[in-house]
Amino acid sequence: MAYFSMPLSPLFAVFLEKVNSVADHRKSVKKEEETMIELTGHTLTIEQLKRILLDNEKVSISEKSMEEVHDSRCAVEQIVANRETVYGINTGFGKFSDVIINQKDVENLQLNLIRSHACGIGEPFPEIVSRAMMVLRLNALLKGFSGVRGVLVELLSELINKRIHPVIPQQGSLGASGDLAPLAHLALVLIGEGKVYGESGNVIDSASVFSEKGIRPITLQAKEGLALINGTQAMVAMGIVNYIEAEQLAFDSEWIAAMTMEGLEGIVDAFHPAIHEARGYPQQIDVAKRMRGWLDGSKLITRQGEKRVQDAYSLRCIPQVHGASWQALDYVKEKLEIEMNAATDNPLIFDEGEVVISGGNFHGQPIAFAMDFLKIAVAELANISERRTERLVNPQLNDLPAFLSSEPGLQSGAMIMQYAAASLVSENKTLAHPASVDSIPSSANQEDHVSMGTTASRHAGMMIQNARRVLAIECICSLQAAEYQGVENLSPKLKKKWEKMRHVVPSITEDRVFSEDIEKLNQTLHPLYHNNNFLKKEISIK
Numbered sequence: 001m002a003y004f005s006m007p008l009s010p011l012f013a014v015f016l017e018k019v020n021s022v023a024d025h026r027k028s029v030k031k032e033e034e035t036m037i038e039l040t041g042h043t044l045t046i047e048q049l050k051r052i053l054l055d056n057e058k059v060s061i062s063e064k065s066m067e068e069v070h071d072s073r074c075a076v077e078q079i080v081a082n083r084e085t086v087y088g089i090n091t092g093f094g095k096f097s098d099v100i101i102n103q104k105d106v107e108n109l110q111l112n113l114i115r116s117h118a119c120g121i122g123e124p125f126p127e128i129v130s131r132a133m134m135v136l137r138l139n140a141l142l143k144g145f146s147g148v149r150g151v152l153v154e155l156l157s158e159l160i161n162k163r164i165h166p167v168i169p170q171q172g173s174l175g176a177s178g179d180l181a182p183l184a185h186l187a188l189v190l191i192g193e194g195k196v197y198g199e200s201g202n203v204i205d206s207a208s209v210f211s212e213k214g215i216r217p218i219t220l221q222a223k224e225g226l227a228l229i230n231g232t233q234a235m236v237a238m239g240i241v242n243y244i245e246a247e248q249l250a251f252d253s254e255w256i257a258a259m260t261m262e263g264l265e266g267i268v269d270a271f272h273p274a275i276h277e278a279r280g281y282p283q284q285i286d287v288a289k290r291m292r293g294w295l296d297g298s299k300l301i302t303r304q305g306e307k308r309v310q311d312a313y314s315l316r317c318i319p320q321v322h323g324a325s326w327q328a329l330d331y332v333k334e335k336l337e338i339e340m341n342a343a344t345d346n347p348l349i350f351d352e353g354e355v356v357i358s359g360g361n362f363h364g365q366p367i368a369f370a371m372d373f374l375k376i377a378v379a380e381l382a383n384i385s386e387r388r389t390e391r392l393v394n395p396q397l398n399d400l401p402a403f404l405s406s407e408p409g410l411q412s413g414a415m416i417m418q419y420a421a422a423s424l425v426s427e428n429k430t431l432a433h434p435a436s437v438d439s440i441p442s443s444a445n446q447e448d449h450v451s452m453g454t455t456a457s458r459h460a461g462m463m464i465q466n467a468r469r470v471l472a473i474e475c476i477c478s479l480q481a482a483e484y485q486g487v488e489n490l491s492p493k494l495k496k497k498w499e500k501m502r503h504v505v506p507s508i509t510e511d512r513v514f515s516e517d518i519e520k521l522n523q524t525l526h527p528l529y530h531n532n533n534f535l536k537k538e539i540s541i542k
Helices: 010-035 046-054 063-081 094-098 103-117 127-141 150-161 180-190 206-213 224-229 233-263 273-279 282-295 318-339 365-393 415-431 453-485 492-502 514-525 533-537
Strands: 037-039 059-061 121-124 169-171 195-197 203-205 348-350 355-357
Touching (some): 037 046, 037 127, 046 127, 046 318, 059 127, 063 348, 169 453, 180 224, 180 233, 233 282, 282 318, 282 492, 365 453, 415 453
Parallel strands (some): 037 059
């Protein structure tokens, strides 16, 4: 014991400091590894992807998946060595599938494929969608059916973890043979071409970023170009961001509707559990339960016969209508989580290369249907919200000041906000036209039926932005109505919401530029805006 009580020598102290430093580093590395999300090709969930997109979570690759990638690559190299004729490995593409490619030209074939297919047009996808697209493509390749090299999946993983995201134009995909044009722009970056987002949201050449960060682009080999672009990852990436936003939109629609109920002294009996259990839809039952929770303790809600016998449908049928939208959201989530773990390449390699099959897993029809369904669900949340706004501002339908104006006549109040909501609702009805029922032949009729799934996904994104602004308008009106009815009479939960939202949008004491209020509240309700820096560069999905 006497030995340890002696003062440490300077040399030993330095040694101990280094040991502690190494231990701290190992702890840090271990902690980082623990927070990483391991991709296997089979187990990725929307909740995990949210963490990758919003919380800067990094990704890692499972050892077993890497072994499967290696095995499928060996199969491709064996096919090339044996000079077997297999689509996409040593043949042309689409209508050129019968053109045999000389072995010495296999690398050029893949390079030409990426460059020629990178013909996307229009505004780029938001950066968060680009990041999601990379994660989903990596996850698909890790299933081990695509025949790519380990170096390719490692590069994709490195770019994701270093937050180097391709600039990918939104338009140009038919949704089969997958999202060819968008994914070609993603693939361009892997070969050191194309554009990426800078840290401040500016667009820069990928080559300069690679040089700065010491990243080596790859030279695509047999099948790798095709493996990168045959897939549904653009429509799915957009679809997942849509789902995240639509889910929050649906939750927000409930407390906003509850505040409208208070502003209009609505009849709470319509949310009695017996009514909804009698019908049996779980989502309807859940909405009614949440509505009762929001209104618990309110002094403004009424009972049957106190002020009126029944409310209008836009109040009375909130659980039925919102619940139906939740049914659609549940369907969409199920399909997205299947697709985000799906092998959507062509051809697919099975049994260590013994079986190589050309099929059609790249066809986006399941996601096209899901996105069209999502569009309808979102449109209805906006439709019923606008009708509730009308009941808040129309003096013939309530006992509130006309248009919630502080000086009706001199001050127009919320009159034109209802016009704006009606305009957005009408636009959504146009966008809700199903993209999935359309098809147009391509590649000289070799690809004669396509899904238009990416169009459906993009339009769903546009509709969500419109719907959130419709809800923002209802929220502004319901805040004002609650003020006229007496904030002290609100339920405890809704009083907290009222106080929070009043920090964003002040009381309407006189007319002002309400466009600014709508946009501030829209950003407040946006589930991604406050949690992610790159969304602040461009929160609007164009």
